[in-house]
Amino acid sequence: MTQKVPQRRNSKAGKSTGKSKSAKYFASNPEARAKKNKYNTEYHSSDERKSYRAKLNKKTRSKPLNGDKDYSHGKDGSIRPESRSKNRARNGKNKRSTKR
Numbered sequence: 001m002t003q004k005v006p007q008r009r010n011s012k013a014g015k016s017t018g019k020s021k022s023a024k025y026f027a028s029n030p031e032a033r034a035k036k037n038k039y040n041t042e043y044h045s046s047d048e049r050k051s052y053r054a055k056l057n058k059k060t061r062s063k064p065l066n067g068d069k070d071y072s073h074g075k076d077g078s079i080r081p082e083s084r085s086k087n088r089a090r091n092g093k094n095k096r097s098t099k100r
Helices: 021-028 028-045 047-062 084-089
Strands: 068-075 079-083
Touching: 021 028, 021 084, 047 068, 079 084
Parallel strands: none
Antiparallel strands: 068 079
16 A cells, blocks of 8 residues: 655745846836736726737637647737747747747
8 A cells, every 4th residue: 555645835836036127126126016017907907908808718719729729910910820839939039020
């Protein structure tokens, strides 16, 4: 018979603040973080953002894609399937697009 060993909690879980400049800044400036979170709450609760998310969710639910595809946003506003690697790599490092 095997003996059960209690699992140890990861002591580092939930303590990472991120490595980007902005993550370090907001971690060390709680007032600025609170201001940013307030702005984000207002922005993402607007009717425009809610309808945008609803539209994307509806598309994803109506036509689920296989494992290696994502829905991509075209410059003309269309939504079409594209491979994940191409879709996610387009913005490049520091959001500098590789395709204009």
